[in-house]
Amino acid sequence: MTNAFRQVPPSRPAAAETYVPAAAKARFISLIPDRVAELDALIEHFSTRGQAPEVLLRMAEATHKIAGTAATLGMARIGALAAKAETDLRRGLAAGTEPVALLRASRATLETLMDEMEDVFMA
Amino acid sequence: MxxxxxxxxxxxxxxxxxxxxxxxxxxxxxxxxxxxxxxxxxxxxxxxxxxxxxxxxxxxxxxxxxxxxxxxxxxxxxxxxxxxxxxxxxxxxxxxxxxxxxxxxxxxxxxxxxxxxxxxxxxxxERKRSAMLLEQRGLDADGQFAADFSAPVLIPEMDNCVDFLALENYLLTLGRSRTVGYAAVSFNITNARFFHQACDYSVFLEMLADVSHAIFHNIKSHQFLLSYVGNGNIVVLLDNAGEVDTTELQYSLNHTLMEYESAYTMDRLPVPQVRAGRIMRSGVFSIGRPTSILYRALADVAPDAAHAANAGRLVA
The missing domain is CATH 3.40.50.2300 (Response regulator)
Structure with missing residues (x-):
């Protein structure tokens, strides 16, 4: 049956299952300062240099990268905040929302996201 | 791998x-x-x-x-x-x-x-095994490996033409709630076996492409994906079929194919003849997996085709 392709294969030893996320998690945490700095720089750039929608798109791309990876590594809250920020920014851009108003609406989520990431890094 | x-x-x-x-x-x-x-x-x-x-x-x-x-x-x-x-x-x-x-x-x-x-x-x-079998069988006159008549084929250079497996995965990815309103219809090329047995494999593939183009032409107003599953059978998945009269569709499809008559006659070949099955719909209260409409549509034109596709035979 072709549908059998969707069946779950036999399980593997527990130790093998946890290896990958642990290694990648350390790398993700080590990159947190860079990622927070990137978001900070984009917000700063937007506020001081013309408030261009392209900068908001780059913010959406930055949060997109965080969203999928953090959630896969078990950091559900960071994943959810990043996903919300990305979705809000992309929807706003697609709907033609005025850029300053769009960042204002997403700012709280972005700030909380950066705070939560810093907490994980400091822990 | x-x-x-x-x-x-x-x-x-x-x-x-x-x-x-x-x-x-x-x-x-x-x-x-x-x-x-x-x-x-x-x-x-x-x-x-x-x-x-x-x-x-x-x-x-x-x-x-x-x-x-x-x-x-x-x-x-x-x-x-x-x-x-x-x-x-x-x-x-x-x-x-x-x-x-x-x-x-x-x-x-x-x-x-x-x-x-x-x-x-x-x-x-599976593909590796199929390739080895084809290699053992050798090349046809046009230098192509000829797959079995029963083998699914990915029709060359056709937009919206996908593996049957991809078609299934598409429906499974969307899930039941997002496939309500979807419909499937199958077509049987009644003289496909003649093309497979009497012609070079490349001619058989060209015939499949002609039939697929004719299908595209006649249902172009819909979003759809198409797959050739072997034995002369094609299944088409439509995301919103509306009211389709398949008798009318079969007629217009064969009419479109008659436009290629001169090309086929020049090669002393018959024009492909197509039989359309009934439209099978996925409803809110449908039972089973979202993929079941594909099998129901195939079974409607050829019960053996549904069985073969369900058995997971793969593209050669």
């Missing part, structure tokens, strides 16, 4: 690479962009058996990458699994239409990921 993983996040690449190594695969090349992946695929130094592709990447996105890979003969049938956070239907539609084989959403679930990689491994093994 050799993999190319594509994602703009190096950490996610590390997750995929580690997971694949953990599953026993160690020939993996990671690419941080679509262009980097294309360079790897075309360099000749590494010939991947599977691509794992993110969608949302700066520059060229993953869907464009799939389209470009499918245009390269070597990768026309290579499994491509999208691994993405994008779960909107529009992305799923675009990915499968571009030629994706399967679709996995982030966050990546270890068990689910292994299951999909297991599917890719079986597909790879």
């Amino acid at each position: 050799k993999f190319v993983t594509v994602d703009d996040d190096p950490v996610f690449l590390e997750i995929m690479e580690g997971t694949l190594r953990n599953l026993g695969f160690d020939e993996i090349v990671s690419a941080l962009s679509a262009d980097q992946a294309l360079n790897v695929a075309t360099s000749g130094a590494f010939s991947p058996d599977c691509f794992l592709v993110d969608i949302q990447m700066p520059g060229k996105n993953g869907i464009d990458l799939v389209r470009e890979l499918r245009a390269i003969e070597t990768y026309r049938q290579t499994p491509i699994v999208m691994v993405t956070r994008m779960s909107d239907k529009a992305y799923i539609d675009d990915a499968f239409t571009a030629g994706a084989t399967d679709y996995v959403t982030k966050p990546l679930d270890n068990i689910e990921f292994r299951s999909r990689i297991g599917m890719v491994q079986r597909l790879h093994d």
